[in-house]
Amino acid sequence: KEQSERKRGPAIPAGVEKTTFLKALDELSGQLGKENVEINDQPLKDGWYMEHPNTHDAMHVLDEEELVASAVVYPGSTEEVQKIVLWANKYKIPIFPISIGRNLGYGGAAPRVRGSVVIDLGRRMNKILDINPVDHTCLVEPGVTFYALYEEIQRRGYKHLWIDCPDLGGGSVLGNTLDRGIGYTVYGDHWACHSGLEVVLPTGELIRTGMGAMANSSSWQIFPYGYGPMADGLFSQSNYGIVTKLGMTLMRNPGGHESYLYTFPNEEDLAPLVDIIRPLRIGNILENVAQLRHVVQAIAYSGKPRSSYFQGEGQMTDEQVREIARKELKYGDFTWLYYGMSYGPKEIRQYKLDIIHKEFLKIPGARRIDPATLPKTDYFWSRDRIATGIPDLEELQWVNWYPNGGHIAFSPVSPVRGPDATELWRMARSRAAEFGHDIFPAFCVGLREMHLIVECVFNRDDPDSRKMALACMRAMIDEAASKGYGEYRTHLVLMDQIAKTYNFNDHALMKFNERIKDTLDPNGILAPGKSGVWPARYRGRGWEM
Ligand code: ADP
Structure with missing residues (x-):
């Protein structure tokens, strides 16, 4: 389905002047290249699964112009993701990361806050960084789909390696795992099968979790825990960081x-x-x-x-x-x-x-x-x-x-x-x-x-x-x-309602989540409202639904 015209015009982030926003986008174009910054002012196209939009939710349950991006940007590296995050902090512009954006039924590519700048990581950061046929592991960037990983393993002739995929194979391995999606082999619990993340924090610092915190680690993809508090959970179904690399374990072909x-x-x-x-x-x-x-x-x-x-x-x-x-x-x-x-x-x-x-x-x-x-x-x-x-x-x-x-x-x-x-x-x-x-x-x-x-x-x-x-x-x-x-x-659309049902001890877990949010993301720029976690700048100001 294709819109004939945009009824509400481009969605500028709330609280930012249109001229300031356009100027800020120009500045970002200077850093990423003009071709990697697109304002979203054209009629919306829902496309279909293979040609899904990255501007809104193709399966929109609200009016299609409600949860739309103001612009979509395409980083080509972790360093560019860091630049985008610093830029968002400077102008207090909400950003919303997607890997592929085929998260159909859960919001697709749409941001939770209307007018957020969607960071489409999958378009250019789509490399399979490693497939290790000895350890049975891989390391992928956000744009690697289940199809791409499967095909590359076949191409390399690794008959002993299996991947695990969800019902639909066009999504991102990294995006699906972060959202705690499931698949149907013995390795169906994707989150349980991951090992190691690389994350850009909302203030622009870069960290690696698990064994990856050791700069010359030999074991990043084979021991998920590392040493000390295990931070990985903070980056799943969350708005505490942008994940730029994911380690995943692979199943051994069971022989029948x-x-x-x-x-x-x-x-x-x-x-x-x-x-x-x-x-x-x-x-x-x-x-x-x-x-x-x-x-x-x-x-x-x-x-x-x-x-x-x-x-x-x-x-x-x-x-x-x-x-x-x-x-x-x-x-x-x-x-x-x-x-x-x-x-x-x-x-x-x-x-x-x-x-x-x-x-x-x-x-x-x-x-x-x-x-x-x-x-x-x-x-x-x-x-x-x-x-x-x-x-x-x-x-x-x-x-x-x-x-x-x-x-x-x-x-x-x-x-x-x-x-x-x-x-x-x-x-x-x-x-x-x-x-x-x-x-x-x-x-x-x-x-x-x-x-x-x-x-x-x-x-x-x-x-x-x-x-x-x-x-x-x-x-x-x-x-x-x-x-x-x-x-x-x-x-x-249902995140706030569901977050409220997790209400033990007067919503103590949400208060804890909010404290972490405000510490890691003081300007509240990263995916505000995702999973019902609102940063201080938005909290209690009518954003919940
Ligand atoms: P799919 O892989 O199914 O196409 P998406 O790319 O839409 O899924 O991602 C699924 C969910 O995970 C979305 O809610 C998105 O915000 C979140 N997400 C995706 N990629 C990242 C990332 N690199 N860092 C942080 N959150 C992400």
């Missing part, structure tokens, strides 16, 4: 793998199934992030809109959805789908697969689908690729469920227990029904916890549809919080 898919017939199978999954997952018989998906999402993978199946109003019932699934998919009658992968040579896999089969079949009507019966276009094969660390793009098909689809997610964390799964499922389902909407829920079991990811698709062109999606998300967040469930990650 086999995907499996089980279906379960009834909605009520959820609770006993989750109780079966828990010990298998903690015991590493289920080896990767376990995904339990609902039938409605399975249909939507086809990429066909809801209107091609159903013309009625309101949320579709399980019965309606199952009937479509019976006709459209080759999986028989089902409500839940479990996609998993077993790793290792045949005899090792077989040992685990036999246990899984015996346990899953305790659910009456459970079936294992024979992959040989599935065409190569079946979504099963997309999950198969992803669980072996091969990047893929199929996942987004379901945004076509509603016309002109954007999406936003509600992602609460809970214990891996039947009653918790049922409670969250019931809550998400009934809240969405109140708003007359279908949702796409998937349970992802990390190890001892699971997140229920509830994707809500809305029509970006329809203000009522956007309002509905946001109100629906807000209602779910509040209800979940009242029962002790908090989100693991969220969209820019």
Whole structure:
């Protein structure tokens, strides 16, 4: 979708005169080169996943001109990032770093504060600095995507190295890891698998974490802790620094793998199934992030809109959805789908697969689908690729469920227990029904916890549809919080609300975060409001939403 004209004109940062801002941009052009400083005054283009914008959120749940950049700048080195930070301090201009900016569903490339200068690190800082085939590690700049890392490993012929990628492979390894994204091999917890950061602080100093704090370290990518307080956590989901290098561990090719898919017939199978999954997952018989998906999402993978199946109003019932699934998919009658992968040579896999089969079949009507019966276009094969660390793009098909689809997610964390799964499922389902909407829920079991990811698709062109999606998300967040469930990650627009739910001892953690923010970023220039952390200059002045 492409705007015909900008309704509100360029977004100048609040509190800065337009002429001062333009003069400051000229000064920055002098330092970075004119071609690396772009004012954002043209009509906004949403593009699509591969040609995503770096000026705003292509999946905007607010009016598209609300969270927009005033300008986008392209540093080519860590030194240039430092120059930008010093420049922002001089003029008190808010800056917002992105790596690739494909953080769809969480805000894309949009800054939290309208008129911030977006620092697009990925455009020019996109080098794979090291792939170490002996230690099984790599060191990457912000612009390295999962695709790029995968392809370079293939190009070098390192058959023994695997990467781990999320559902969509076009994002930045560094950006996804900082936002605590997950993938689907044994190395799915990206943050847990990183080792070492290089960070430009909001005042322009440069630090390296872990063993990298030793100038001639031999072990930066293999021992994440280093010595003394571990600072890394401060730079994840935060606004305390701009990360310019990330060390990542790589998985060893396990010497064989086999995907499996089980279906379960009834909605009520959820609770006993989750109780079966828990010990298998903690015991590493289920080896990767376990995904339990609902039938409605399975249909939507086809990429066909809801209107091609159903013309009625309101949320579709399980019965309606199952009937479509019976006709459209080759999986028989089902409500839940479990996609998993077993790793290792045949005899090792077989040992685990036999246990899984015996346990899953305790659910009456459970079936294992024979992959040989599935065409190569079946979504099963997309999950198969992803669980072996091969990047893929199929996942987004379901945004076509509603016309002109954007999406936003509600992602609460809970214990891996039947009653918790049922409670969250019931809550998400009934809240969405109140708003007359279908949702796409998937349970992802990390190890001892699971997140229920509830994707809500809305029509970006329809203000009522956007309002509905946001109100629906807000209602779910509040209800979940009242029962002790908090989100693991969220969209820019929901950050303040979620930060407030982390309220132990009169919001003591937020007070601590604010103290760190004010110490590290006295002028409050770096990503103000990210994760609900506002610097002193903005705090309590109406910026929260
Ligand atoms: P993706 O890799 O999926 O394209 P983004 O580049 O949009 O994701 O980054 C995801 C999130 O991480 C955003 O909230 C962004 O602000 C933050 N982020 C990305 N890169 C950096 C960085 N180099 N330093 C600090 N924060 C970053």
